[in-house]
Amino acid sequence: MNAWLILAQHSGLILRGLLVTAEITVISAVLALLLGLFLFQLRLRFPLISPLVRGFIDLMRCTPFLIFLYLVYYALPGWGIELDAFNAGILALTLYNAAYFTELFSAAWAQFPREPVEAGLAFGFHGFGLFRRIILRPLIGIALPSLGNQTIQIIKDSAFLVIVTVQELTYAANEIQATYYIPFASFVVAALLYWGLCLIVEAGVRRSLRRSAQML
Amino acid sequence: MTNCPDPRTPRRKAFLLAGLFACMSALAVSHAHAASLAEIQKKGVINVASEDDFQPFEFVKDGQPTGYDVELFNAMSKSFGFKVHHEMIPWTGILPGVTTGKYDIAVTAVLVTPERLQSLGFTSPVAESVDYYVKRKSDDRIKSVADLNGLTLGVEAGSAMLKLLPQLDEMLKKTGGKLGKVVEYQDYPSAYQDLATKRIDYVVNTYLNLHDLVTKRPGVFTLGQPVSKPIYIAWATAKDNTSLLTFMDEKIAAAKKDGTMAALQKKWFGKTFDDLPSKPSAD
Amino acid sequence: MDWSDFSQLLAGFWVTIGVSLAAVCIGVPCGLGLALIRWRKIPGLDGMVATLVSFLRAIPSVTLILLVYFAFPGIGLSLNRMEAAIFVLAVGTMAFDCEIWRGALIAFPRDQLDAAIACGMPRGLRFRRIVLPQITRACLPALMNEISLVIKVSPAVAVIGLVDTTRAATRIGADTYEPLKAFLASFVLYAVLIAAILAAQRLVARRIGAPA
Numbered sequence A: 001m002n003a004w005l006i007l008a009q010h011s012g013l014i015l016r017g018l019l020v021t022a023e024i025t026v027i028s029a030v031l032a033l034l035l036g037l038f039l040f041q042l043r044l045r046f047p048l049i050s051p052l053v054r055g056f057i058d059l060m061r062c063t064p065f066l067i068f069l070y071l072v073y074y075a076l077p078g079w080g081i082e083l084d085a086f087n088a089g090i091l092a093l094t095l096y097n098a099a100y101f102t103e104l105f106s107a108a109w110a111q112f113p114r115e116p117v118e119a120g121l122a123f124g125f126h127g128f129g130l131f132r133r134i135i136l137r138p139l140i141g142i143a144l145p146s147l148g149n150q151t152i153q154i155i156k157d158s159a160f161l162v163i164v165t166v167q168e169l170t171y172a173a174n175e176i177q178a179t180y181y182i183p184f185a186s187f188v189v190a191a192l193l194y195w196g197l198c199l200i201v202e203a204g205v206r207r208s209l210r211r212s213a214q215m216l
Numbered sequence B: 001m002t003n004c005p006d007p008r009t010p011r012r013k014a015f016l017l018a019g020l021f022a023c024m025s026a027l028a029v030s031h032a033h034a035a036s037l038a039e040i041q042k043k044g045v046i047n048v049a050s051e052d053d054f055q056p057f058e059f060v061k062d063g064q065p066t067g068y069d070v071e072l073f074n075a076m077s078k079s080f081g082f083k084v085h086h087e088m089i090p091w092t093g094i095l096p097g098v099t100t101g102k103y104d105i106a107v108t109a110v111l112v113t114p115e116r117l118q119s120l121g122f123t124s125p126v127a128e129s130v131d132y133y134v135k136r137k138s139d140d141r142i143k144s145v146a147d148l149n150g151l152t153l154g155v156e157a158g159s160a161m162l163k164l165l166p167q168l169d170e171m172l173k174k175t176g177g178k179l180g181k182v183v184e185y186q187d188y189p190s191a192y193q194d195l196a197t198k199r200i201d202y203v204v205n206t207y208l209n210l211h212d213l214v215t216k217r218p219g220v221f222t223l224g225q226p227v228s229k230p231i232y233i234a235w236a237t238a239k240d241n242t243s244l245l246t247f248m249d250e251k252i253a254a255a256k257k258d259g260t261m262a263a264l265q266k267k268w269f270g271k272t273f274d275d276l277p278s279k280p281s282a283d
Numbered sequence C: 001m002d003w004s005d006f007s008q009l010l011a012g013f014w015v016t017i018g019v020s021l022a023a024v025c026i027g028v029p030c031g032l033g034l035a036l037i038r039w040r041k042i043p044g045l046d047g048m049v050a051t052l053v054s055f056l057r058a059i060p061s062v063t064l065i066l067l068v069y070f071a072f073p074g075i076g077l078s079l080n081r082m083e084a085a086i087f088v089l090a091v092g093t094m095a096f097d098c099e100i101w102r103g104a105l106i107a108f109p110r111d112q113l114d115a116a117i118a119c120g121m122p123r124g125l126r127f128r129r130i131v132l133p134q135i136t137r138a139c140l141p142a143l144m145n146e147i148s149l150v151i152k153v154s155p156a157v158a159v160i161g162l163v164d165t166t167r168a169a170t171r172i173g174a175d176t177y178e179p180l181k182a183f184l185a186s187f188v189l190y191a192v193l194i195a196a197i198l199a200a201q202r203l204v205a206r207r208i209g210a211p212a
Helices: A002-009 A011-045 A048-063 A066-078 A087-108 A114-122 A129-165 A167-178 A183-214 B010-029 B037-043 B068-077 B091-099 B115-119 B165-174 B188-196 B207-216 B240-259 B259-271 C005-038 C045-058 C063-076 C082-106 C108-117 C123-160 C165-176 C179-208
Strands: B043-051 B058-061 B065-068 B082-090 B105-111 B120-121 B127-129 B131-136 B153-154 B182-183 B200-205 B221-226 B231-238
Touching: A002 A011, A002 A167, A002 A183, A011 A087, A011 A129, A011 A167, A011 A183, A048 A066, A048 A087, A048 C179, A066 A087, A066 A129, A066 C123, A066 C165, A066 C179, A087 A129, A087 B091, A114 A129, A114 B010, A129 A167, A129 A183, A129 C045, A129 C063, A129 C123, A167 B091, A167 C063, A183 C045, A183 C063, B010 C179, B037 B043, B037 B240, B043 B058, B043 B068, B058 B068, B058 B105, B065 B068, B068 B082, B068 B240, B068 B259, B068 C179, B082 B091, B091 B105, B091 B120, B091 B231, B091 C063, B115 B120, B120 B240, B127 B207, B131 B188, B131 B207, B153 B188, B182 B188, B188 B200, B188 B221, B188 C165, B200 B207, B207 B259, B231 B240, B259 C179, C005 C045, C005 C082, C005 C123, C005 C165, C005 C179, C045 C082, C063 C123, C082 C123, C108 C123, C108 C179, C123 C165, C123 C179, C165 C179
Parallel strands: B043 B082, B043 B105, B153 B182, B153 B200
Antiparallel strands: B058 B065, B105 B231, B120 B231, B127 B231, B131 B200, B131 B221
């Protein structure tokens, strides 16, 4: 039982790592979502740019996240951009997942009923106003389960950031186990905390779905 | 339909979790113990771990382990009478691996600190060193230890160099400064890379490592000054593995006597340590 | 980056392919097994499998491989690096494969099963001849997508020192002080492999007539 006691004594470190992971996830998810929405709209409105967006998405789909992270991490200084590991990690997570979010929105749009759009057009809504007032909320509603899954993917990808010195949850667990020689307790608790985070996201998605179903 | 699993009733899930946790707690208590010398001789093989990129002590070249520790150990293993199973793994797995019994001995540069003496067994020291810092050659801001005030430094995660940083902090306080941001790396090569690309300002490591680095890359890096007191480097085993420790100490003493150790020190460090004690200590 | 560096990278690439292939060969059938347990609603086991799958889908591969490689020896299960890598990738994909198989099983037309039962077909034969071929066809695109995901997550094995493509690139970058070139080269290798799998997946999806 000694291992768990030691871990409890240093629980502050683990919690700090958990907070960093949560922070990274929230910031990246929000930014990636916004960027994904933007690219999705770009694709729809400007067919000329569409191949570029398609190319970006295909590129991200064919790249392991860790390799993309390394590329971002080591390329930035060469281009004169000085980002510390934390921000470089968020940049990588944002760009990488924005590609997937764009696809998710496109898929949701394919399922989107035409009637509200036509009604909105008939009432004189168009362009950004149409998008913001009529389309956006139901679109997110349709995409919500996939968005939730992608957020879980972001949580899992955030663990790769340990390799570029970001002090998130896996890093915290690794530091404690390397210092106090308690690998089992350390990593099991980290694993359970990741599970907890994912369960929270899934619960959030379920609640939002239920609430939007109630509103219909 | 989403990919969410069936929402079992929350109570059942909690019960399953509690059961799982109880099993794991029970499992975590029992752990494999390190093999004593007799057990190793019976098995016919000793499990060894070394860090996979810590020049000049241990690293991989053309797919083969090499370096001071590796060559010294290989020279000694000729007279072992049992085989060697040698794994090159990242640093953060080595010491925990020794305490949990996965490895019988860590043939890797382990700095002997008071805390480590509490939880690990150490062989006779095989080298001695002092922590230094290394900076970019082009960086004119840093001319002495006092100039390190507030600058960002890189160090290996879970290492004694990290633990010895308070000594550097003391030195800086004396000149009215303090330690800057500490970035922890999974291995030193990553730290050196970030130093070269200006993400960090200096890296702290033992003299022997940094001397090796600066010799290989004189145009990029410059060695600084000491930032810690001298410290011994030895190989680590599980704390109570006295039979294996005695055995290894004999082999180390023999290597000292017949000049193997001095020759390898000369080869890898450029100098010899003639006054290494036979017992590891941390003062 | 010279030829010897590139050959190191290729050697690592073989490891990536080998480990991913092994993981898929273990994960896909085991995922089917788990899905069947849940489909048949075996009491007790059903809940455990659901919990296990939920856990395995949530845990990052990096964390899991650190747990398996460094922590398991403490509880008596010592795996070498290759075994740990294959194990972690396999259980990761197994969890997702389970959900893929389960989707197809749940959607399986009940009337075919009823007809088979009415004809007196024993359970094993029923599964082998009627269910399995059809759900395999239905799942193939999703499974192939999952294979591409295994390769995308395989760099996690570098963190325990297994020399796959990513670890080889890291080493080359550390030796040559040109990490970008090494990672770009490894990126090309991964991208070619993944693109090939995704192209095959699209082909298969079109043949089946199911949406990719």
